[in-house]
Amino acid sequence: MTRKVLVIGLGLIGGSIALALQKAPETKIFGYDMDEKTREHAATLQIVHEVVTDPKEAAEEVDVIIFGTPVNATLDWMEQLKSWPLKNKVIITDTGSTKKMIMQKAGELRAQGITFIGGHPMAGSHKSGVLAAKPHLFENAYYMLTPLAGEEITNMAQLESLLKFTHAKVVSVSAREHDHMTAVVSHFPHVIAASLVHQLGDEKSEYPMTRSLAAGGFRDVTRIASSNPILWRDITLQNRDELIVQLEGWQSEMDRVKKLLLEGNSDDIESYFAVAKELRDELPISAGAMFTSFDLYVDVPDYPGVISEVTGLLADEAISITNLRIIESREDVFGVLVISLQNENDRERAATCIQKRANFETYIS
Structure with a gap:
């Protein structure tokens, strides 16, 4: 019996998942995107087995629905699901970067007998859109699942058996754990990178050559500041509680650095950088929470x-x-x-x- 999967949102993430899941045996991938041009590209490039123009109608026959859409759009789709004629044991998941609001809405779906398991594949690219989709995008990356408490083991097993064809490392955590960890290693670094670029911008009038010197290490450190501003507006607002905690910790750390500089003790300053080097060198080099370009x-x-x-x-x-x-x-x-x-x-x-x-x-x- 053929397993049917519907991917709604065929950008970089949704398109890459669709391509990866085509490797699953006896599985047919349907795809939908609100943008007509994206649907045309998806059909031409065979991103999915079949492009659909009515996701509600297609959803009646599928076993799994995957939202490859931004969190705000996913929340709207989840609201629409309440009135859709879905299969009895359909499993629904998403790919959003924040999970708190998604899983609150998932609770509403559970009350109607609909299974929703949150998901977040932690991989990306400096490119976006369906034309950048690749079947190997998630290889060795973490794929976080955030089920509601008490989710049936059989539902989790079915979803994991499908996602294994992405070749990602599938792990399960709570929505709160997810949002905290991604705030630390992904969302907060984006804020810091943006702030460093803003600080560089302030140099423009008095020290214009500074921007030329930023072509090397500074550009590498702040690469993530080139990310989609609308996407990061939404992520920042959706995870602002965790980000505020991180900012407060960062401010305390900067006060510590300021104290080191004011005191001018060379041994203490050297120790500060030595500990940082040791911790940084211990970090894994495989794919993590942020985009890895290898x-x-x-x-x-x-x-x-x-x-x-x-x-x-x-x-x-x-x-x-x-x-x-x-x-x-x-x-x-x-x-x-x-x-x-x-x-x-x-x-x-x-x-x-x-x-x-x-x-x-x-x-x-």
Whole structure:
């Protein structure tokens, strides 16, 4: 018997999930997006097996519904679900970055006998939209599920058996745990990155050259500030309680740093950076809560043709490059070629290839 899945919202996340789930046996993927052009692209690129124009009608026949829409839009769809003629044991899930409001609405659906299990695949890309969708986007990333208390084990098992085809690490946490953890390692860093860019903007009039110097390490540190402002407006508002807690902690930490500077004790200052280095070096390098581009840093000598030499080596090994850039000014490293790859396996293969055949040093930042 064929399992039927409906993905509503065919952007980067929804489209990538649809592509990944096409690998599931005896499973047919239907897709819908409010944007007509997106539906056309999804049909042309075979993002789903079949594009539908009426999600309510399609929902009558499917076993799983996945919302690949922003949280605010998902909340609207969940309200509409209350009046839809759904299959008796349909399982519904989402992909939103915050879970508190979603799971409150899920409680309303449960009261009507509808099963909703919150979801959040923690992967992304610097690109957006259906044209950027990839079946391997979630490989080795965490896929967080946030079921309501007392959710039936069989429902969880059915959803997990489907999501395993994303090759993500599926884990279950409460909505509160999810929102706290993502605030710490994803939402709050976005706020900090944006604030650093604002601070750089204030330099424009008196020290205009500062922006030129920001092309290296500063640009890397603040990369996430280039994210969609509407998306981050919504995330910030939806998770503001957790973000306020993080901001208060950050302000205390900055007071601590200010005290270190005022006292001027070199040993204490060195210790502060040493502890930070130790903690940072212990962090895993696999995919986490924020977008991971699988960057490989290569120290290259300055001679004509060195970049084509490196890319040629990777081409020989059939390793696909998603992005390529040179760090022009960086305080501690010079001549750095940054190669973005599709997944962790490709990055490891690329590092081995470059080190072995060109004898260039590679590392992961």
